[in-house]
Amino acid sequence: MIEDILGTKRQVLEAPINYSSAWTALLGISPSAIIGMNAAGQVLFWNNAAERIFGWTAEEVLGKPLPTIPVGSEEEFRILLESQLHGLSQEGRDVLRQRKDGSLCSLKIWTAPLHDTDGRILGNMAILADSSEMNRVEQERTVPVSTGQQAQAHSMERYRELLEAAPDSIIEVDSNGTMILMNATTEEMFGYSREELLGKNIDQLVPVELRHRHAQHRANYGAVATRRPMGSGLRLYGQKKDGTKFPVEISLSPVNSSDGLRISAAIRDVTDRQKAEQEFRDMQTRLATELSKANRELEIRSREAEEANRLKSEFLASISHELRTPLHTIIGFSELLGEELDGELNTKQKRFVQHIHKDSLHLLELINDILDLSKIEAGRLDLHLETFDAGQAAREEINSVGPAAEVKHISLVFKPCEPIHVYADPIRFRQILLNLLSNAVKFTPEGGTISVECSSAGKDAQFCVSDSGLGIPRHAHETIFNKFHQVGSTTKGVREGTGLGLAITKHLVEQHGGRIWVDSEPGNGSRFYFTLPIA
Numbered sequence: 001m002i003e004d005i006l007g008t009k010r011q012v013l014e015a016p017i018n019y020s021s022a023w024t025a026l027l028g029i030s031p032s033a034i035i036g037m038n039a040a041g042q043v044l045f046w047n048n049a050a051e052r053i054f055g056w057t058a059e060e061v062l063g064k065p066l067p068t069i070p071v072g073s074e075e076e077f078r079i080l081l082e083s084q085l086h087g088l089s090q091e092g093r094d095v096l097r098q099r100k101d102g103s104l105c106s107l108k109i110w111t112a113p114l115h116d117t118d119g120r121i122l123g124n125m126a127i128l129a130d131s132s133e134m135n136r137v138e139q140e141r142t143v144p145v146s147t148g149q150q151a152q153a154h155s156m157e158r159y160r161e162l163l164e165a166a167p168d169s170i171i172e173v174d175s176n177g178t179m180i181l182m183n184a185t186t187e188e189m190f191g192y193s194r195e196e197l198l199g200k201n202i203d204q205l206v207p208v209e210l211r212h213r214h215a216q217h218r219a220n221y222g223a224v225a226t227r228r229p230m231g232s233g234l235r236l237y238g239q240k241k242d243g244t245k246f247p248v249e250i251s252l253s254p255v256n257s258s259d260g261l262r263i264s265a266a267i268r269d270v271t272d273r274q275k276a277e278q279e280f281r282d283m284q285t286r287l288a289t290e291l292s293k294a295n296r297e298l299e300i301r302s303r304e305a306e307e308a309n310r311l312k313s314e315f316l317a318s319i320s321h322e323l324r325t326p327l328h329t330i331i332g333f334s335e336l337l338g339e340e341l342d343g344e345l346n347t348k349q350k351r352f353v354q355h356i357h358k359d360s361l362h363l364l365e366l367i368n369d370i371l372d373l374s375k376i377e378a379g380r381l382d383l384h385l386e387t388f389d390a391g392q393a394a395r396e397e398i399n400s401v402g403p404a405a406e407v408k409h410i411s412l413v414f415k416p417c418e419p420i421h422v423y424a425d426p427i428r429f430r431q432i433l434l435n436l437l438s439n440a441v442k443f444t445p446e447g448g449t450i451s452v453e454c455s456s457a458g459k460d461a462q463f464c465v466s467d468s469g470l471g472i473p474r475h476a477h478e479t480i481f482n483k484f485h486q487v488g489s490t491t492k493g494v495r496e497g498t499g500l501g502l503a504i505t506k507h508l509v510e511q512h513g514g515r516i517w518v519d520s521e522p523g524n525g526s527r528f529y530f531t532l533p534i535a
Helices: 002-013 021-029 048-054 074-085 131-142 147-165 184-190 208-223 271-339 347-378 390-400 402-407 426-443 501-511
Strands: 033-038 043-046 091-098 104-115 121-130 169-174 179-182 236-239 245-257 260-269 386-389 411-414 421-424 449-457 460-467 516-520 526-533
Touching: 033 048, 048 121, 074 104, 074 121, 169 184, 184 236, 184 260, 208 260, 245 271, 271 347, 347 501, 386 390, 386 426, 390 402, 390 411, 390 421, 390 426, 390 449, 390 460, 402 411, 402 426, 421 426, 421 526, 426 449, 426 460, 426 501, 426 526, 501 516, 501 526
Parallel strands: 411 449
Antiparallel strands: 033 043, 033 121, 091 104, 104 121, 169 179, 169 260, 236 245, 245 260, 386 421, 449 460, 460 526, 516 526
Protein backbone atom coordinates (compact mmCIF):
# COMPACT_ATOMS: atom_id res chain seq x y z
CA MET A 1 0.00 0.00 0.00
CA ILE A 2 2.83 2.43 0.84
CA GLU A 3 4.45 1.75 -2.56
CA ASP A 4 1.12 2.51 -4.27
CA ILE A 5 0.78 5.83 -2.41
CA LEU A 6 4.41 6.70 -3.19
CA GLY A 7 4.01 5.89 -6.88
CA THR A 8 0.90 8.10 -7.11
CA LYS A 9 2.73 10.92 -5.36
CA ARG A 10 5.69 10.64 -7.75
CA GLN A 11 3.36 11.15 -10.69
CA VAL A 12 1.90 14.20 -8.98
CA LEU A 13 5.37 15.61 -8.27
CA GLU A 14 6.31 15.50 -11.96
CA ALA A 15 3.75 18.30 -12.48
CA PRO A 16 4.02 21.75 -10.82
CA ILE A 17 3.47 21.45 -7.07
CA ASN A 18 -0.27 22.07 -6.38
CA TYR A 19 -1.98 21.05 -3.14
CA SER A 20 -5.24 20.00 -4.76
CA SER A 21 -8.27 18.70 -2.91
CA ALA A 22 -7.28 15.12 -3.83
CA TRP A 23 -3.81 15.55 -2.30
CA THR A 24 -5.33 17.15 0.79
CA ALA A 25 -7.72 14.20 1.14
CA LEU A 26 -4.81 11.74 0.73
CA LEU A 27 -2.88 13.47 3.50
CA GLY A 28 -5.93 13.32 5.78
CA ILE A 29 -6.87 9.66 5.38
CA SER A 30 -3.42 8.08 5.08
CA PRO A 31 -2.66 5.77 8.05
CA SER A 32 1.06 6.41 7.49
CA ALA A 33 2.91 9.56 8.45
CA ILE A 34 3.51 11.79 5.38
CA ILE A 35 6.08 14.56 5.95
CA GLY A 36 7.45 17.12 3.49
CA MET A 37 10.67 19.11 4.06
CA ASN A 38 12.55 21.79 2.19
CA ALA A 39 16.31 21.78 1.48
CA ALA A 40 17.04 23.24 4.95
CA GLY A 41 15.24 20.38 6.68
CA GLN A 42 12.25 22.52 7.70
CA VAL A 43 8.80 20.88 7.70
CA LEU A 44 6.52 21.85 4.79
CA PHE A 45 3.57 19.54 5.51
CA TRP A 46 2.65 17.15 8.33
CA ASN A 47 -0.46 14.97 8.11
CA ASN A 48 -2.86 13.62 10.74
CA ALA A 49 -1.06 10.26 10.97
CA ALA A 50 2.23 12.09 11.71
CA GLU A 51 0.47 13.87 14.60
CA ARG A 52 -0.85 10.54 15.91
CA ILE A 53 2.47 8.65 15.56
CA PHE A 54 4.85 11.33 16.87
CA GLY A 55 2.61 13.46 19.13
CA TRP A 56 3.41 16.91 17.65
CA THR A 57 0.61 18.88 15.99
CA ALA A 58 1.10 20.50 12.59
CA GLU A 59 1.06 23.97 14.22
CA GLU A 60 4.03 22.96 16.40
CA VAL A 61 6.29 21.76 13.57
CA LEU A 62 5.41 23.62 10.34
CA GLY A 63 8.26 25.87 9.25
CA LYS A 64 10.62 24.42 11.89
CA PRO A 65 13.41 21.78 11.78
CA LEU A 66 12.19 18.19 11.89
CA PRO A 67 11.89 17.29 15.63
CA THR A 68 11.80 13.47 15.28
CA ILE A 69 15.58 12.82 14.93
CA PRO A 70 16.92 11.04 18.07
CA VAL A 71 19.92 12.49 19.91
CA GLY A 72 23.12 11.16 18.32
CA SER A 73 21.51 10.52 14.91
CA GLU A 74 21.76 14.09 13.61
CA GLU A 75 24.78 13.40 11.33
CA GLU A 76 23.14 10.30 9.87
CA PHE A 77 19.99 12.32 9.11
CA ARG A 78 22.03 15.13 7.52
CA ILE A 79 23.74 12.68 5.17
CA LEU A 80 20.40 11.03 4.36
CA LEU A 81 18.80 14.43 3.60
CA GLU A 82 21.69 15.50 1.34
CA SER A 83 21.47 12.25 -0.63
CA GLN A 84 17.75 12.83 -1.12
CA LEU A 85 18.39 16.37 -2.36
CA HIS A 86 20.68 14.82 -5.02
CA GLY A 87 17.77 12.71 -6.30
CA LEU A 88 18.36 9.51 -4.30
CA SER A 89 15.33 7.80 -2.74
CA GLN A 90 14.83 5.36 0.12
CA GLU A 91 12.71 2.24 -0.32
CA GLY A 92 11.47 0.65 2.91
CA ARG A 93 14.55 1.44 4.99
CA ASP A 94 14.33 0.75 8.75
CA VAL A 95 14.86 3.85 10.91
CA LEU A 96 14.46 4.90 14.54
CA ARG A 97 12.54 8.08 15.27
CA GLN A 98 11.70 9.98 18.45
CA ARG A 99 8.21 10.88 19.69
CA LYS A 100 7.25 14.07 21.52
CA ASP A 101 7.27 12.22 24.87
CA GLY A 102 10.89 11.13 24.23
CA SER A 103 10.15 7.49 23.44
CA LEU A 104 11.59 5.86 20.29
CA CYS A 105 9.65 4.04 17.60
CA SER A 106 10.86 1.69 14.86
CA LEU A 107 9.58 2.73 11.42
CA LYS A 108 10.06 1.99 7.75
CA ILE A 109 10.70 5.00 5.52
CA TRP A 110 10.13 5.71 1.84
CA THR A 111 11.37 9.01 0.37
CA ALA A 112 11.10 10.86 -2.92
CA PRO A 113 12.39 14.29 -4.05
CA LEU A 114 10.06 17.27 -4.48
CA HIS A 115 10.53 19.13 -7.78
CA ASP A 116 9.38 22.55 -8.92
CA THR A 117 7.89 23.20 -12.38
CA ASP A 118 11.40 23.46 -13.91
CA GLY A 119 12.51 20.09 -12.49
CA ARG A 120 14.73 21.50 -9.77
CA ILE A 121 14.76 19.67 -6.44
CA LEU A 122 13.20 21.86 -3.72
CA GLY A 123 13.05 19.30 -0.91
CA ASN A 124 11.84 15.80 -0.18
CA MET A 125 8.79 13.90 0.97
CA ALA A 126 8.91 10.97 3.39
CA ILE A 127 6.32 8.31 4.19
CA LEU A 128 6.86 6.49 7.50
CA ALA A 129 4.97 3.41 8.68
CA ASP A 130 5.17 1.14 11.71
CA SER A 131 7.81 -1.57 11.06
CA SER A 132 5.90 -4.39 12.75
CA GLU A 133 2.76 -3.55 10.83
CA MET A 134 4.61 -3.35 7.50
CA ASN A 135 6.41 -6.65 8.15
CA ARG A 136 3.04 -8.28 8.74
CA VAL A 137 1.71 -6.85 5.49
CA GLU A 138 4.81 -8.07 3.63
CA GLN A 139 4.41 -11.55 5.08
CA GLU A 140 0.78 -11.62 4.03
CA ARG A 141 1.78 -10.59 0.51
CA THR A 142 4.22 -13.50 0.23
CA VAL A 143 1.39 -15.98 0.87
CA PRO A 144 -0.57 -16.71 -2.33
CA VAL A 145 -4.19 -15.64 -1.91
CA SER A 146 -7.15 -15.46 -4.20
CA THR A 147 -8.54 -12.21 -5.58
CA GLY A 148 -11.53 -12.52 -3.25
CA GLN A 149 -9.27 -12.99 -0.24
CA GLN A 150 -7.24 -9.92 -1.24
CA ALA A 151 -10.43 -7.85 -1.52
CA GLN A 152 -11.60 -9.10 1.86
CA ALA A 153 -8.23 -8.34 3.42
CA HIS A 154 -8.26 -4.86 1.92
CA SER A 155 -11.80 -4.30 3.21
CA MET A 156 -10.79 -5.40 6.71
CA GLU A 157 -7.73 -3.15 6.63
CA ARG A 158 -9.90 -0.22 5.56
CA TYR A 159 -12.38 -1.00 8.34
CA ARG A 160 -9.55 -1.01 10.88
CA GLU A 161 -8.29 2.36 9.63
CA LEU A 162 -11.74 3.92 9.88
CA LEU A 163 -12.23 2.43 13.34
CA GLU A 164 -8.95 3.89 14.57
CA ALA A 165 -9.68 7.29 13.01
CA ALA A 166 -13.13 7.63 14.63
CA PRO A 167 -13.36 10.65 17.00
CA ASP A 168 -15.58 8.71 19.44
CA SER A 169 -14.64 5.75 21.59
CA ILE A 170 -15.94 2.58 19.92
CA ILE A 171 -16.15 -0.62 21.98
CA GLU A 172 -17.62 -3.99 21.09
CA VAL A 173 -18.67 -6.38 23.85
CA ASP A 174 -20.11 -9.90 23.86
CA SER A 175 -23.34 -10.95 25.55
CA ASN A 176 -21.56 -11.06 28.93
CA GLY A 177 -20.24 -7.50 28.63
CA THR A 178 -16.64 -8.62 27.92
CA MET A 179 -14.74 -6.11 25.76
CA ILE A 180 -13.45 -7.78 22.59
CA LEU A 181 -12.69 -4.79 20.35
CA MET A 182 -11.92 -1.09 20.77
CA ASN A 183 -10.23 1.79 18.99
CA ALA A 184 -7.42 4.21 19.88
CA THR A 185 -9.85 6.88 21.08
CA THR A 186 -10.96 4.49 23.84
CA GLU A 187 -7.42 4.39 25.19
CA GLU A 188 -7.14 8.20 25.09
CA MET A 189 -10.57 8.78 26.63
CA PHE A 190 -10.34 6.34 29.57
CA GLY A 191 -6.55 6.29 30.14
CA TYR A 192 -6.18 2.50 29.82
CA SER A 193 -4.05 0.67 27.28
CA ARG A 194 -5.75 -1.82 24.99
CA GLU A 195 -4.07 -4.72 26.79
CA GLU A 196 -5.59 -3.56 30.11
CA LEU A 197 -9.15 -3.57 28.73
CA LEU A 198 -9.43 -6.40 26.21
CA GLY A 199 -11.04 -9.41 27.87
CA LYS A 200 -12.27 -7.31 30.83
CA ASN A 201 -15.90 -6.44 31.61
CA ILE A 202 -17.12 -3.08 30.33
CA ASP A 203 -18.45 -2.29 33.83
CA GLN A 204 -14.83 -1.35 34.57
CA LEU A 205 -15.45 1.90 32.65
CA VAL A 206 -18.58 2.75 34.70
CA PRO A 207 -18.41 4.66 38.03
CA VAL A 208 -18.25 2.23 40.96
CA GLU A 209 -21.58 3.28 42.47
CA LEU A 210 -23.39 2.66 39.16
CA ARG A 211 -21.88 -0.70 38.18
CA HIS A 212 -24.55 -2.91 39.77
CA ARG A 213 -27.32 -0.98 38.03
CA HIS A 214 -25.35 -0.98 34.78
CA ALA A 215 -25.12 -4.78 34.81
CA GLN A 216 -28.91 -4.98 35.09
CA HIS A 217 -29.34 -2.50 32.23
CA ARG A 218 -27.02 -4.61 30.07
CA ALA A 219 -29.12 -7.70 30.73
CA ASN A 220 -32.34 -5.83 29.88
CA TYR A 221 -30.85 -4.45 26.66
CA GLY A 222 -29.64 -7.91 25.57
CA ALA A 223 -33.23 -9.20 25.81
CA VAL A 224 -34.57 -6.60 23.33
CA ALA A 225 -31.46 -5.25 21.60
CA THR A 226 -32.18 -2.35 19.22
CA ARG A 227 -30.19 0.54 17.83
CA ARG A 228 -30.82 3.45 20.19
CA PRO A 229 -29.16 5.94 22.55
CA MET A 230 -28.40 4.63 26.02
CA GLY A 231 -30.17 6.09 29.05
CA SER A 232 -32.43 8.47 27.16
CA GLY A 233 -33.19 11.45 29.41
CA LEU A 234 -30.52 10.48 31.96
CA ARG A 235 -27.09 11.86 32.70
CA LEU A 236 -24.48 9.21 31.91
CA TYR A 237 -20.92 9.11 33.26
CA GLY A 238 -17.75 7.21 32.49
CA GLN A 239 -14.78 6.62 34.79
CA LYS A 240 -11.13 6.97 33.80
CA LYS A 241 -8.29 4.77 35.03
CA ASP A 242 -7.37 7.43 37.63
CA GLY A 243 -10.94 7.46 38.99
CA THR A 244 -12.00 10.70 37.32
CA LYS A 245 -15.68 10.76 36.31
CA PHE A 246 -16.80 12.59 33.17
CA PRO A 247 -20.16 12.97 31.33
CA VAL A 248 -20.72 10.88 28.21
CA GLU A 249 -23.28 10.15 25.51
CA ILE A 250 -23.60 6.53 24.40
CA SER A 251 -25.23 5.02 21.31
CA LEU A 252 -25.85 1.25 21.29
CA SER A 253 -26.15 -1.05 18.28
CA PRO A 254 -26.67 -4.85 18.26
CA VAL A 255 -24.26 -6.86 16.08
CA ASN A 256 -25.31 -10.37 15.05
CA SER A 257 -22.22 -12.51 14.40
CA SER A 258 -21.34 -16.19 14.13
CA ASP A 259 -20.23 -16.00 17.76
CA GLY A 260 -23.65 -14.83 18.94
CA LEU A 261 -25.00 -11.39 19.90
CA ARG A 262 -22.48 -8.62 20.29
CA ILE A 263 -23.12 -5.01 21.19
CA SER A 264 -21.29 -2.01 19.73
CA ALA A 265 -21.14 1.14 21.85
CA ALA A 266 -20.10 4.56 20.52
CA ILE A 267 -19.08 6.74 23.48
CA ARG A 268 -18.63 10.51 23.26
CA ASP A 269 -17.06 12.71 25.94
CA VAL A 270 -19.44 15.69 26.38
CA THR A 271 -17.54 17.45 29.17
CA ASP A 272 -16.84 20.57 27.10
CA ARG A 273 -20.37 20.72 25.74
CA GLN A 274 -21.99 20.36 29.16
CA LYS A 275 -19.61 22.97 30.55
CA ALA A 276 -20.63 25.39 27.79
CA GLU A 277 -24.32 24.59 28.37
CA GLN A 278 -23.93 25.19 32.11
CA GLU A 279 -22.15 28.48 31.50
CA PHE A 280 -24.99 29.48 29.16
CA ARG A 281 -27.60 28.53 31.79
CA ASP A 282 -25.69 30.45 34.45
CA MET A 283 -25.56 33.46 32.17
CA GLN A 284 -29.30 33.18 31.51
CA THR A 285 -30.02 32.94 35.24
CA ARG A 286 -27.77 35.91 35.97
CA LEU A 287 -29.35 38.01 33.22
CA ALA A 288 -32.86 37.01 34.33
CA THR A 289 -32.04 38.03 37.91
CA GLU A 290 -30.57 41.35 36.79
CA LEU A 291 -33.53 41.97 34.48
CA SER A 292 -36.01 41.16 37.24
CA LYS A 293 -34.20 43.52 39.59
CA ALA A 294 -34.11 46.25 36.95
CA ASN A 295 -37.84 45.73 36.25
CA ARG A 296 -38.67 46.04 39.94
CA GLU A 297 -36.64 49.23 40.21
CA LEU A 298 -38.25 50.54 37.03
CA GLU A 299 -41.70 49.70 38.36
CA ILE A 300 -40.97 51.53 41.63
CA ARG A 301 -39.65 54.56 39.74
CA SER A 302 -42.65 54.44 37.41
CA ARG A 303 -45.06 54.48 40.35
CA GLU A 304 -43.09 57.31 41.93
CA ALA A 305 -43.18 59.24 38.65
CA GLU A 306 -46.94 58.63 38.28
CA GLU A 307 -47.54 59.80 41.83
CA ALA A 308 -45.36 62.88 41.31
CA ASN A 309 -47.17 63.62 38.04
CA ARG A 310 -50.54 63.25 39.74
CA LEU A 311 -49.52 65.58 42.56
CA LYS A 312 -48.18 68.07 40.02
CA SER A 313 -51.41 67.98 38.03
CA GLU A 314 -53.47 68.47 41.18
CA PHE A 315 -51.23 71.34 42.25
CA LEU A 316 -51.50 73.00 38.83
CA ALA A 317 -55.25 72.60 38.80
CA SER A 318 -55.53 74.01 42.32
CA ILE A 319 -53.19 76.95 41.77
CA SER A 320 -54.81 77.75 38.41
CA HIS A 321 -58.22 78.04 40.03
CA GLU A 322 -56.76 80.22 42.78
CA LEU A 323 -55.09 82.50 40.22
CA ARG A 324 -58.10 82.84 37.96
CA THR A 325 -60.34 84.31 40.67
CA PRO A 326 -58.26 87.48 41.37
CA LEU A 327 -57.32 87.68 37.69
CA HIS A 328 -60.97 87.96 36.65
CA THR A 329 -61.32 90.79 39.16
CA ILE A 330 -58.33 92.62 37.64
CA ILE A 331 -59.71 92.16 34.12
CA GLY A 332 -63.18 93.34 35.15
CA PHE A 333 -61.96 96.50 36.92
CA SER A 334 -59.55 97.34 34.07
CA GLU A 335 -62.47 97.14 31.63
CA LEU A 336 -64.60 99.42 33.89
CA LEU A 337 -61.76 101.93 34.11
CA GLY A 338 -61.37 101.82 30.35
CA GLU A 339 -65.05 102.71 29.89
CA GLU A 340 -64.43 105.98 31.86
CA LEU A 341 -67.86 105.82 33.53
CA ASP A 342 -66.63 107.68 36.60
CA GLY A 343 -64.62 110.32 34.78
CA GLU A 344 -62.20 110.74 31.93
CA LEU A 345 -58.65 109.36 32.07
CA ASN A 346 -55.64 111.18 30.76
CA THR A 347 -53.53 109.71 27.98
CA LYS A 348 -50.99 108.07 30.29
CA GLN A 349 -53.74 106.56 32.49
CA LYS A 350 -55.49 105.11 29.43
CA ARG A 351 -52.23 103.50 28.25
CA PHE A 352 -51.66 102.00 31.72
CA VAL A 353 -55.21 100.59 31.87
CA GLN A 354 -54.84 99.10 28.39
CA HIS A 355 -51.57 97.38 29.40
CA ILE A 356 -53.20 96.01 32.55
CA HIS A 357 -56.14 94.65 30.58
CA LYS A 358 -54.03 93.17 27.78
CA ASP A 359 -51.50 91.48 30.07
CA SER A 360 -54.25 90.18 32.33
CA LEU A 361 -55.95 88.54 29.35
CA HIS A 362 -52.62 87.03 28.28
CA LEU A 363 -52.02 85.74 31.80
CA LEU A 364 -55.53 84.27 31.88
CA GLU A 365 -54.81 82.49 28.60
CA LEU A 366 -51.64 80.94 30.05
CA ILE A 367 -53.46 79.85 33.20
CA ASN A 368 -56.22 78.26 31.12
CA ASP A 369 -53.59 76.37 29.11
CA ILE A 370 -51.98 75.03 32.28
CA LEU A 371 -55.38 74.03 33.66
CA ASP A 372 -56.28 72.23 30.43
CA LEU A 373 -52.93 70.42 30.41
CA SER A 374 -53.37 69.26 34.00
CA LYS A 375 -56.85 67.95 33.15
CA ILE A 376 -55.50 66.13 30.08
CA GLU A 377 -52.67 64.49 32.02
CA ALA A 378 -55.05 63.50 34.82
CA GLY A 379 -57.55 62.11 32.27
CA ARG A 380 -60.27 64.45 33.52
CA LEU A 381 -60.80 66.58 30.42
CA ASP A 382 -64.37 65.79 29.38
CA LEU A 383 -65.76 66.42 25.90
CA HIS A 384 -69.36 67.47 25.36
CA LEU A 385 -70.00 66.08 21.90
CA GLU A 386 -72.71 67.33 19.58
CA THR A 387 -73.35 67.81 15.87
CA PHE A 388 -72.69 71.28 14.41
CA ASP A 389 -71.60 72.99 11.19
CA ALA A 390 -67.80 73.15 11.46
CA GLY A 391 -67.50 75.52 8.49
CA GLN A 392 -69.72 78.15 10.11
CA ALA A 393 -67.85 77.78 13.44
CA ALA A 394 -64.51 78.22 11.66
CA ARG A 395 -65.73 81.38 9.87
CA GLU A 396 -66.80 82.88 13.22
CA GLU A 397 -63.50 81.95 14.92
CA ILE A 398 -61.45 83.82 12.30
CA ASN A 399 -63.08 87.00 13.46
CA SER A 400 -61.75 86.48 17.01
CA VAL A 401 -58.14 86.99 15.81
CA GLY A 402 -59.12 89.88 13.55
CA PRO A 403 -57.88 92.67 15.87
CA ALA A 404 -54.46 91.04 16.36
CA ALA A 405 -54.13 90.42 12.61
CA GLU A 406 -55.20 93.97 11.79
CA VAL A 407 -52.38 95.38 13.92
CA LYS A 408 -49.85 93.58 11.66
CA HIS A 409 -51.87 94.23 8.47
CA ILE A 410 -52.32 90.49 7.96
CA SER A 411 -55.08 89.36 5.57
CA LEU A 412 -57.46 86.71 6.94
CA VAL A 413 -59.08 84.50 4.30
CA PHE A 414 -61.75 81.83 4.75
CA LYS A 415 -62.05 79.66 1.68
CA PRO A 416 -65.72 78.77 1.17
CA CYS A 417 -66.73 75.13 1.49
CA GLU A 418 -69.89 73.05 1.58
CA PRO A 419 -71.52 72.73 5.01
CA ILE A 420 -69.64 70.04 6.97
CA HIS A 421 -71.33 68.71 10.08
CA VAL A 422 -68.95 67.15 12.60
CA TYR A 423 -69.58 65.27 15.84
CA ALA A 424 -67.33 67.09 18.32
CA ASP A 425 -67.18 69.44 21.28
CA PRO A 426 -67.86 72.89 19.74
CA ILE A 427 -65.98 74.74 22.49
CA ARG A 428 -62.89 72.57 22.09
CA PHE A 429 -63.17 72.83 18.27
CA ARG A 430 -63.03 76.61 18.57
CA GLN A 431 -60.07 76.27 20.97
CA ILE A 432 -58.19 74.13 18.41
CA LEU A 433 -58.76 76.70 15.66
CA LEU A 434 -57.95 79.62 17.95
CA ASN A 435 -54.61 78.07 19.00
CA LEU A 436 -53.60 77.48 15.37
CA LEU A 437 -54.75 80.94 14.24
CA SER A 438 -53.02 82.68 17.18
CA ASN A 439 -49.75 80.91 16.32
CA ALA A 440 -50.15 81.90 12.67
CA VAL A 441 -50.52 85.57 13.66
CA LYS A 442 -47.44 85.37 15.94
CA PHE A 443 -45.17 83.89 13.27
CA THR A 444 -46.46 85.74 10.19
CA PRO A 445 -44.71 89.03 9.35
CA GLU A 446 -46.61 92.22 8.58
CA GLY A 447 -48.54 92.22 5.34
CA GLY A 448 -48.80 88.41 5.29
CA THR A 449 -51.79 86.16 4.72
CA ILE A 450 -53.56 83.58 6.88
CA SER A 451 -56.24 81.30 5.44
CA VAL A 452 -58.61 78.61 6.71
CA GLU A 453 -60.13 75.91 4.50
CA CYS A 454 -62.12 72.76 5.15
CA SER A 455 -63.11 69.69 3.17
CA SER A 456 -64.47 66.20 3.66
CA ALA A 457 -62.22 63.14 3.29
CA GLY A 458 -64.16 59.90 3.65
CA LYS A 459 -65.49 59.60 7.19
CA ASP A 460 -63.48 62.61 8.39
CA ALA A 461 -63.60 66.35 7.94
CA GLN A 462 -60.21 67.93 7.21
CA PHE A 463 -59.25 71.47 8.19
CA CYS A 464 -56.17 73.46 7.21
CA VAL A 465 -54.78 76.67 8.75
CA SER A 466 -52.04 78.07 6.51
CA ASP A 467 -49.87 81.16 6.76
CA SER A 468 -47.08 82.95 4.90
CA GLY A 469 -44.92 83.13 8.02
CA LEU A 470 -41.43 82.08 9.09
CA GLY A 471 -41.88 78.34 8.50
CA ILE A 472 -40.67 75.35 10.54
CA PRO A 473 -37.62 73.11 9.86
CA ARG A 474 -38.53 69.53 8.91
CA HIS A 475 -36.63 68.05 11.86
CA ALA A 476 -39.01 69.91 14.21
CA HIS A 477 -42.29 68.77 12.60
CA GLU A 478 -42.86 66.19 15.36
CA THR A 479 -41.29 67.93 18.35
CA ILE A 480 -43.36 71.11 18.02
CA PHE A 481 -46.31 69.15 19.45
CA ASN A 482 -44.35 68.36 22.63
CA LYS A 483 -45.07 70.19 25.86
CA PHE A 484 -43.06 73.40 26.46
CA HIS A 485 -41.41 73.13 23.02
CA GLN A 486 -40.87 76.32 21.03
CA VAL A 487 -39.28 76.28 17.58
CA GLY A 488 -37.96 79.83 17.49
CA SER A 489 -38.75 83.49 18.01
CA THR A 490 -41.83 85.31 16.74
CA THR A 491 -41.63 88.08 14.16
CA LYS A 492 -40.97 90.44 17.07
CA GLY A 493 -37.74 88.58 17.84
CA VAL A 494 -38.95 87.17 21.17
CA ARG A 495 -40.47 83.92 22.38
CA GLU A 496 -44.11 84.17 23.44
CA GLY A 497 -46.25 81.80 25.45
CA THR A 498 -45.37 78.65 27.35
CA GLY A 499 -45.10 76.23 24.44
CA LEU A 500 -48.30 74.46 25.57
CA GLY A 501 -50.70 75.55 22.81
CA LEU A 502 -49.80 72.94 20.19
CA ALA A 503 -49.44 70.18 22.79
CA ILE A 504 -52.97 70.88 24.07
CA THR A 505 -54.26 71.15 20.51
CA LYS A 506 -52.79 67.74 19.63
CA HIS A 507 -54.41 66.16 22.72
CA LEU A 508 -57.78 67.71 21.90
CA VAL A 509 -57.69 66.51 18.27
CA GLU A 510 -56.64 62.98 19.23
CA GLN A 511 -59.25 62.83 22.02
CA HIS A 512 -61.85 63.40 19.29
CA GLY A 513 -60.39 60.48 17.34
CA GLY A 514 -58.64 62.69 14.77
CA ARG A 515 -55.04 63.46 13.96
CA ILE A 516 -52.92 66.58 13.39
CA TRP A 517 -49.78 67.25 11.35
CA VAL A 518 -47.81 70.08 9.75
CA ASP A 519 -46.31 70.72 6.32
CA SER A 520 -43.72 73.49 6.42
CA GLU A 521 -40.27 74.67 5.40
CA PRO A 522 -38.29 77.69 6.63
CA GLY A 523 -39.25 80.79 4.61
CA ASN A 524 -42.28 79.13 2.94
CA GLY A 525 -44.88 79.44 5.69
CA SER A 526 -46.73 76.63 7.46
CA ARG A 527 -49.85 74.52 6.81
CA PHE A 528 -51.38 72.84 9.87
CA TYR A 529 -53.89 70.08 9.11
CA PHE A 530 -56.25 68.29 11.48
CA THR A 531 -59.21 65.94 11.11
CA LEU A 532 -62.42 65.35 13.05
CA PRO A 533 -65.11 62.68 12.53
CA ILE A 534 -68.07 63.64 10.35
CA ALA A 535 -71.45 63.32 12.09
